[in-house]
Amino acid sequence: MTFRAVRVLKEAAVIAAEDTRHTLKLLNHFDIHVPLISYHEHNKDERGPEIIQRLLNGETIALVSDAGMPGISDPGVDLVRLAVMDGVPVVPLPGANAALTALIASGLDTNTFTFVGFLPKTNKHRREMLSKLSNHPYTLVFYEAPHRVRATLHEIKAAFGDRQATIARELTKKFEEFIRGDLDSIERHFVEHQPRGEFTLLVAGRPEGEKLAEEPDALAGLDVIQAVAELMNQGINKKDAIREVASQKGLPKRQVYQAVLDSDLV
Incomplete structure (x- = not known):
């Protein structure tokens, strides 16, 4: 949390949050007394235009997410699009971002990387995407929920082979942890340990000289x-x-x- 972010939240007319109860804890910690409204995946189509109208009327509205940075695997991206379409200034306040935070401590190549985020939910689309990514030469960054970590590791290993990888969990929090190794050893780790928290998975790109998957x-x-x-x-x-x-x-x-x-x- 930066001094600038605290100041902006205090000066806002209203704060739009994914979970107002969650954000209220943050506001109380920094002694911020600004009204909260909800803005999340399930009400964005209705709430988004309302927020834009208030912005057009001259109000300053701050958008926060439950964790990470608004707009990255987050419904905030839809609100930004609406704001840009209506000529409303969008001011980013840089803060913790799981993808970059994990990447810089992963030990994998950081010169060129690709952010994938969450894989598709359906088995067919997930397999198709992993098949395409298997030939990708750059470090790949995924997000995953704890109940899906084991299955996703297995699917990535099946599609990519046994590459170097890093898993980071609970970044910037009390139980932050990095597990480094190859996909096989990391998969074995989570056979013995229950996945807990929010996860970022980083997988090395296709090794130089490795034959491309042929079709x-x-x-x-x-x-x-x-x-x-x-x-x-x-x-x-x-x-x-x-x-x-x-x-x-x-x-x-x-x-x-x-x-x-x-x-x-x-």
Whole structure:
């Protein structure tokens, strides 16, 4: 919590919160006496326009989330969109964010990373996303609820193989903990220990030199441009996609590169 955030909350006409009872504890701690209204996933369609109208009338409204930063895997993103559409200034107040907080202490590559957040709820869509991400060369950052941690670890390992990973839980809180190792050892850890708290999962990208997951049936009927485009749609960068297509089709990499260059494929 920053001095600036405390000041802004004190100066706001009203504070919009996911759980007003939860936020009231924070306000009491900092001796902040500002009216609270609820804004969450289940009332955002109705409450959002009401908040925008109050903002257009000149009020200053502060938005807080139960944990982390509003707008990251959070319904605050919808309120920001409405505000931007109506020309209402949006002022971010940086604070603790689980993804970045976990990343910097993970021991994994921080130069280039991809934030995934929560995986889809349905088995089919979750498997499809993990299949696409399996060839991703950068550190991947997931969020997960405690009751889903074991299953998600198993699914990621099945899709990616046994890579280096870190799990962080209860970040910035009393029971903050980091579990580092490979996916296999971390999965075994949670067989012996009940997952508790909010979790951030970080998984290393596809190791350099590891063969890309092949989909010969999907690429066989495509020309080189279509094949490269298909792999890029799966999250593979252009350079690796060109190399893989050249390998699968038995062509010189330079020939595939030139064909892609001539096609203006982004």
